[in-house]
Amino acid sequence: MTQNLENALAYSERWLGIIKQNEVSEVLGKEIITESKQNFAEHFNKGWLEYRKSVTEAGDWAAVEWTGSGAVFKDVLGREYLDCLGGYGMLNHGWSHPDVVAAVRAQLGRTPMPSQELIDPLRGVLARMMADITPGDLKYSWFAASGTEAIEASIKIAKLYTQKPAFIVAVKAFHGKTMGSLSMLGKADYRQPMGMLYGGPVYHVPFGDAEAVERQLEICDTIGVGVAGVLLEPIQGEAGAIVPPDTFWPRVREATQKYGALLIADEVQTGLGRTGKLWGVEHWNVVPDIIAVAKSLGGGVMPISAVTTTEEIFQPMMYPNPFMHTTTTGGGALACSAAIASINVTLRDRLWEQAAEKGEYFISKLREFAEEYPQVYNKVTGKGLLIGMHFQTPQIGYKVAAELFKRGVLVAGTLTNAQTIRIEPPLIIECAQIDEVLNRLDDTLAEVSKTL
Numbered sequence: 001m002t003q004n005l006e007n008a009l010a011y012s013e014r015w016l017g018i019i020k021q022n023e024v025s026e027v028l029g030k031e032i033i034t035e036s037k038q039n040f041a042e043h044f045n046k047g048w049l050e051y052r053k054s055v056t057e058a059g060d061w062a063a064v065e066w067t068g069s070g071a072v073f074k075d076v077l078g079r080e081y082l083d084c085l086g087g088y089g090m091l092n093h094g095w096s097h098p099d100v101v102a103a104v105r106a107q108l109g110r111t112p113m114p115s116q117e118l119i120d121p122l123r124g125v126l127a128r129m130m131a132d133i134t135p136g137d138l139k140y141s142w143f144a145a146s147g148t149e150a151i152e153a154s155i156k157i158a159k160l161y162t163q164k165p166a167f168i169v170a171v172k173a174f175h176g177k178t179m180g181s182l183s184m185l186g187k188a189d190y191r192q193p194m195g196m197l198y199g200g201p202v203y204h205v206p207f208g209d210a211e212a213v214e215r216q217l218e219i220c221d222t223i224g225v226g227v228a229g230v231l232l233e234p235i236q237g238e239a240g241a242i243v244p245p246d247t248f249w250p251r252v253r254e255a256t257q258k259y260g261a262l263l264i265a266d267e268v269q270t271g272l273g274r275t276g277k278l279w280g281v282e283h284w285n286v287v288p289d290i291i292a293v294a295k296s297l298g299g300g301v302m303p304i305s306a307v308t309t310t311e312e313i314f315q316p317m318m319y320p321n322p323f324m325h326t327t328t329t330g331g332g333a334l335a336c337s338a339a340i341a342s343i344n345v346t347l348r349d350r351l352w353e354q355a356a357e358k359g360e361y362f363i364s365k366l367r368e369f370a371e372e373y374p375q376v377y378n379k380v381t382g383k384g385l386l387i388g389m390h391f392q393t394p395q396i397g398y399k400v401a402a403e404l405f406k407r408g409v410l411v412a413g414t415l416t417n418a419q420t421i422r423i424e425p426p427l428i429i430e431c432a433q434i435d436e437v438l439n440r441l442d443d444t445l446a447e448v449s450k451t452l
């Protein structure tokens, strides 16, 4: 073995030893912090480390996460934080939900991955459950690991079924960063540096503007460009919890039907209760042709995503070639066990109702702050526990996030800057914890407003 291979072997042994420890001493904790920062700077992403200064340099020692339960997580030195980010929508169930962990542990003891050749039960169970919990006659599912893969699959299914090339998407939309979903992204900062992406036409229209969607469909029809799908988030997440007017989704549904385009709901972030309904589209009683979901489908324990559609639309994924779109690890047994438990907990504990009630309270309190501090806030938007605090400037947003973190509350800006901060806690956050976040925010706002 070369020296490098010897080094990697020894290093993995050191870390396998640490991974198996639940508690770490303060000395080891400090070693882990130093080592983690060094590894990130030298081998993972130096820019990432610098960009996250508010988190990595808060206090004497950078916060390196270690463990968590419910809406609280601890860093490697045992300091506690209230999680108001929820892994960008991945932690609806909170950190390490015991029922999800138990299901995954049991499956792990038996077999984590399928042979790929035989029939494995959990994939079928999850597909059947997806048919039950999605609206209308959505019936067949395809599984992968990430949200972006679910969007890629949705794009392919829409193209295969309609045999048309174009897509209509929204400005400021976020659908993931692989080549197809990136083409549908509404933020030029991420799309343009990659140059030419999806080969067919993609039209960006303002989110929430039904007339713009109708007009684009009409123009495409007139000039003979077939539209395969209109792809939208029910409520825009990454854009800052932007809620469209109530007429938007019903009008888009009608227009897509008129022009024979599929309506694709990207529920990667809004799905499974986040906005106060099981699915975001249910706020407007709309049944889309395709639903894509990810993030909290894995219960915050395993990565898994799904695309669910009708039997008719799924036909070209089954015949003549059932292997038209596949991925080796997607929908493995371990991931499916997590998703089955995640859906079970969501339904059993009616997590969407919790999101609706807690969100209404949270939003009303934040709006009171916005009125009290007009020099700090622009507005507060959102539904359920997908909330956006929009500040007067990115600098103010950054200060609020950094000061909140110093007070033990995790929030984050959008991918472009901190002018908008998302509040997206686990849906199981306790009411007393929301009040504690509000107390710390009150304190933060008083301090930040003094500096303006």
Ligand SMILES: Cc1ncc(COP(=O)(O)O)c(C=O)c1O
Binding pocket: 088, 145, 146, 147, 148, 149, 151, 174, 175, 176, 177, 233, 237, 238, 266, 267, 268, 269, 270, 294, 295
């Ligand atoms: C609405 C939406 N779609 C798709 C994605 C991409 O998901 P992933 O990061 O798992 O690829 C995201 C991620 O934030 C998202 O918010």
